Amino acid sequence: MYSYKCPFPYLLVLDFETTSDGKTHDYPTEVIQFSIVPFDVRAKTILVERAFNEYVHPTINPILTKHCADFTGIQQLTLNAADTFPIVFQKFLGWLQNNGFEEENCAIVCDSRQDMWRIAQYQFRLINQPLPSLFRQWVNIKKIFDTGLEPCEKRELIGKTNIEKMVKYLEIEQIGIAHDALSDCLTLANITHRILEWGCPVTVNEMVYCSPLWRKHPIDMSLYTDWRTNFMSANRIFERVLPLAVRSVSNYDKTMFGICSYCKKGNTVCGVSHTQPPVDLYNNLPEPCVFAKCARYY
Template sequence: MTSYNCPFDHLLILDFETTSGGENRDYPTEIIQFSVVPLDVKAKTILEGIAFNKFVRPVINPILSAHCAELTGIKQGTLNTADTFLVVYKQFLEWLLKNGFQERKFAIVCDSRQDMWRIAQYQFRLVRETMPSMFRQWINIRRTFDDGLEDGQKEKLVGTTNIEKMSNYLGVELSGKAHDALSDCVNIAAITQKILEIGCPVTINEMLCCSAIWRKKPIDMTLHANWKTDFQLAHNIFHLVLPLTIKVVRNYTPSMYGVCSYCKKPPTVCGAVHKQPPREFYASLTEPCVFAKTAGYY
């Protein structure tokens, strides 16, 4: 039996659901569902039976917006009795220990960069805790998938989400409900397993770092006037506001684990202070940036 082309013992497929302001992108998102489904690389098995799935009580905006409730299907009553983020994160660490998942021997897998770069980084900032090493590098399975496509195939993908596009192309049948974090994890796990079965290499391909050359250029706000209601424009703003940005990794080695490629400092130092604060952006605002202000970025 041919082994999977993956250097890790386990892949932990992770997905978050968060609070949202609907069309308003300038919103202090908080994690409200934290789910992980393991994939045993050596046994070639998805371990759905020991999945981690916890709801998280938001603090800044404890009442879900109608848009968020409809999108996720999460009930207000469920969140009212849930633990807050740091309690759930501690439960996650205990779950890792209980199941023998050791740092450096597992890798986090997500269907995009959003979960680690934006959602987790922002959540840890809100609770004034250091972004942990295990969340500073991950496998963006959509990037892995795209790397295996031939020229012109990407434009022909069918679906509205990364999960739909990858599953349709790979012939993976989806289960559960979209925007339920646990269901999304199960589906991403099936997609990841299919990619491994094809023989594609699956390893860490994105990391966080504290500096990027492109961030030194002032942003043209005339092109970003509608950033608060436009996903892609907001995405550009968040890249400026968040202290840690994304570095694409082509040849990951274990020595890179948890270490910023720019400053070479440990997580307790890297990202604690924004090395490239977007002062021009803040100065251009006629009203506060709620996303940045709530987190204390300025």
């Protein structure tokens, strides 16, 4: 029986849902659902019964906007009864231990860079904690999926989200309700399973690091005047605001776990403070950046 091309005994397929208002990307997003579905690589099995799924009570905007409630399907009463993020994260650490998931022998799987680089990094900043080592590298399964496609196939993918594009191409059923974190994890686990069945290598292919050279040059804000309403433009701003940026990885090994490729430091040092604060960006904004202000970046 052949083995999958994956160096980890377990993959932890993760998805977050966050607060939003549907009007602006300049919003202090907080995690409101934290879900993980484990995948046993050796047994080639999705461990549905061992899934982690917790709702999280937001503290900056504790009352959901109508847009957010409609988009995620999460009810206000559910969040009112939920724990805050620090408590939920401690539950997650306990879940890892109880299930025998050693951090260095697992890899997070996401459908893009957003969950770890933007959502997790920002959430841990809000609670004044460093980004955990486990969250500093991950498998971007959409990037692996894309490597198996011809350019024309990429252009013809159908769907608004990465998950929709992959399930339609792979002819996989999308499980549950879209934008429910647990349902999305189950769907992503099926996608990951199919990609492994294809014989594609699945390993860490993205990491965070602290000092990209391109951030040494001032940003031209005239190119991103629509950043509050345009997702792609907003990401260009967040790349400056957030201390840690993303780099692609082609040769990951376990000695790289949690370590910045630039400063060679771990999570208790790297990313705790911003080594390249975008003073020029803040000075040139006609209005304060709410995303940055709420996280005390300036």
